[in-house]
Amino acid sequence: MNPPGAHAARAHGTPRSTPVVAGVVTAVVGFSSSFVVVLAGLAAVGASSAEAASGLVALCLAQALGMLWLGLRHRTPLTLAWSTPGAALLVSTGAVEGGWPAAVGAFVVTALLIGLTGLVPWLGDLVGRIPASLARAMLAGVLVPLCLAPVTGLADSPGLVGPVVLTWVVGQLLFRRWAVPAALVVALAVVLLEAGDAVRTDRLLPTLAWTTPEWTLPALVSIALPLYVVTMASQNLPGVAVMGSHGYAVPWRESMAVTGLGTLLAAPLGGHAVNLAAITAAMAAGPMAGPDRSRRWLAGTSAALSYLVLAAAGAALTAVVVAAPGDVVQAAAGLALLGTLAASLAGALAEEDGREAAAVCFLVAASGVTVLGVGSAFWALLAGLALRPLLRARG
Template identity: 75%
Template sequence: MSQPETAQQATAPHEGTPVSAGIVTAVVGSSSSFVVVLAGLTAVGASPAQSASGLLTLLVSQALGMLWLAVRHRTPITLAWSTPGAALLVSTGAVTGGWAAAVGAFIVTGVLIVLTGLIPALGDLIARIPTSLARAMLAGVLLPICLEPVTGLADSPAYVGPVVLAWVVMHRISRRWAVPVSLVVALVVVLVSAGSSISSSDLVPTLTWTTPHWTVSAVVSIAIPLYIVTMASQNVPGVAVMSSYGYQVPWRETMTVTGIGTLIGAPFGGHAINLAAITAAMTAGPTAGADRSRRWTAVVAAAATYLILALACGALTALVAAAPGDVMQAAAGLALLGTLAASLAGALADEDGREAAVVCFVVAASGVSILGIGAAFWALLAGLVLRPLLSVARR
């Protein structure tokens, strides 16, 4: 759900209590990117009801997975939905076979995550993908979304202006709350402008089943890039954040839990769950209390809060669907600016592979679709092919 960040950046300098840390973790984690998730599911063909079902499924599945792992291992293991994965869906758009094919791709992603835990060689294969290319692909996927606040401000200043202003002001006060507050302002704008058009029947969250369908283009355009982005941008940084606080993640079991959660949740609209990064730091660091052996209870509090927040999925989806102008797209772009910055920094950090990373970034940002396969796949392929060639040329 959240972009990779160091533990020191993600936590406050003072100690707190596990319960308060868990509640803040859930509120910040969900409010910071739920609009991105809804935009991603909608982009690949989900109806408002299916999008609401997907958001509900993600919240419940990650909460249950967190409870299992935290209580079983007495370790503050926090899970999240894949925010970079949702951004990938936005850039991919509709695929051959429609929403049912997207659901089939989510299932394939879940299978791959499970296999990563069971087959070490698969994890090693993912680890061999240069970090700079994975970050460049993600940055290219994010760029069009992060341009939305700019275009929205130009096209609909009355709607988007308050959202951008709230984000800027809160950055001066508390960076952690900048995105949640800007999203609250966006929802207020929607309520003021379109509140009467929202039906009360839309406010009740329900699960909506979709029978999966598999197409080659959906698997290649969605499943493979979604798996790579989730592993490289969420699971690996999540392990690193936990390690920075002295906690060891049970890798095989965690991949099995998140993979099965993704598998079960896919027919109901959930695209992927994974280890968290920033929210992992919030429950594993000093904000979750001085006693390291009791910080796992912060995860229990976070899971309980996620389950409560799940009741609001219908209302949130109805508000997003009723949003005027570009207000919610702008809010999503603001939510992903930090991830874009971190991705660009990681993509360009390796001087030897910089040109290949730039090519990967440009192809991903182009949004091209060739043979029915989206830009993210072609971007990664181009980067992998050109990296050794350009590295030799530099020498």
């Protein structure tokens, strides 16, 4: 028996494979647009190249399994992703007391908080009470150093970074959706041409490296809490909104349980956070997946299977990134985050009421200062929350 709408789809000349193709595109764009940010974030908090590669593979596997469960169970094109803003946060945070094991411990706590959000309503309400302008300002401040990399890289190494930036500019004009992946492909090509002999050929096969978690207070405050806030505010909540705009209800409690469990399982293997997809969610849930809404759930399943394939490439890509000369990869990562930076700044400063507090939050986050072993993201949010009511009362 054909599913409802199948005849209509054929009548309009839409191939039955359209949702499958949309799912593959969703996974490829999501992966290629930000995997270098994930690797940079994990390395910044102390991961070795093998541990960072393990984290990338673990995240792909956790996302794939979570999507298969949710998609097959609810027949909705629900897609998952790693927390790209969270990875950017790790870059700005840097090494914490206790090193990589403490960072992994912070990932575990983030996982527990995500899972509890689905089980304890007041925890989700608490996150929802954080003004969106402050959450976006904190994220924008975290992104600034990364987004400056194309500028500084172009000045320091124009011959290496120039082709990457030029590809991104041309892509923005001609094929916007693929501009960032195209820039990353060019960046990897530059790396292979310049440092091909430096690529460790003994590290091309995917492996998983276990790290026993440890817990330190600076790591929990610098990583776990900001990572949870950024992931919820910049990924999970927008992900629900994107799905809703296409007429799909997200099973909130189950989604938080699944992403929390996925993060928990991936954490000792190096994964920092799994969450609902936001930007790429529209590819699987929208018209790109075909006119027949009853079949769009296949896009989520196709994306999941694609991530299983992409997981096999994690170690090889990491080996190439590690061998990268100059600022090539950092520039590509900065270009990948420009859209997020622009949206965060626009959201942070959109409302006149509370704009000064958002500006302070942004500046503190962008400063990169560390006080009492705690990174700038935490102090930025604290400063914004403290100043916002004071400045509003003054007005």
